[in-house]
Amino acid sequence: xxxxxxxxxxxxxxxxxxxxxxxxxxxxxxxxxxxxxxxxxxxxxxxxxxxxxxxxxxxxxxxxxxxxxxxxxxxxxxxxxxxxxxxxxxxxxxxxxxxxxxxxxxxxxxxxxxxxxxxxxxxxxxxxxxxxxxxxxxxxxxxxxxxxxxxxxxxxxxxxxxxxxxxxxxxxxxxxxxxxxxxxxxxxxxxxxxxxxxxxx
Numbered sequence: 001x002x003x004x005x006x007x008x009x010x011x012x013x014x015x016x017x018x019x020x021x022x023x024x025x026x027x028x029x030x031x032x033x034x035x036x037x038x039x040x041x042x043x044x045x046x047x048x049x050x051x052x053x054x055x056x057x058x059x060x061x062x063x064x065x066x067x068x069x070x071x072x073x074x075x076x077x078x079x080x081x082x083x084x085x086x087x088x089x090x091x092x093x094x095x096x097x098x099x100x101x102x103x104x105x106x107x108x109x110x111x112x113x114x115x116x117x118x119x120x121x122x123x124x125x126x127x128x129x130x131x132x133x134x135x136x137x138x139x140x141x142x143x144x145x146x147x148x149x150x151x152x153x154x155x156x157x158x159x160x161x162x163x164x165x166x167x168x169x170x171x172x173x174x175x176x177x178x179x180x181x182x183x184x185x186x187x188x189x190x191x192x193x194x195x196x197x198x199x200x201x
Contacts, residue, residue: 008153028178092183108169123159143171154186
């Protein structure tokens with residue numbers, strides 16, 4: 001989530017219609033729509049996003065070992081960042097059970113009806129919801145928007161990277177998708193980004 005931006009929420013909001021927005025708000029990612037819209041718009045306003053503050057916090061990392069948590073040093077006091085703190089901060093459901101996702105080709109209504117290829121880029125998802133085919137179910141656009149939010153914001157992927165076929169298959173069943181512990185996927189990806197570079201430089 002290092003490169004994530006709240007602008008993605010506004011981007012999706014401007015595309016979806018009112019009914020779709022309400023469904024998005026009721027989804028497992030709905031709480032992100034409640035974030036202050038000024039977070040990245042004006043750092044001087046109350047509640048604004050501060051890149052300097054984030055950099056300051058990252059400079060306090062003292063343990064870069066490949067482990068399941070990070071440690072920070074604030075005024076000589078060790079502070080832990082683990083999956084527990086991640087769940088509290090993000091509101092994403094996390095599970096201690098190992099999540100076994102096989103990213104192999106699988107059946108997908110969305111892929112077969114709107115993309116017809118296994119090579120789908122994150123940018124393709126955005127293009128599809130922006131130029132939604134007339135007469136197609138709005139529920140399908142909502143589902144694609146959810147996967148787009150997951151891939152482009154929570155997982156901070158490059159727009160040119162391929163979308164997980166497994167996620168596209170899962171979202172066919174919104175109930176299953178919304179109950180899935182996405183924090184168990186997003187946290188390791190976030191941790192890997194933090195551990196893969198010296199952010200103190």
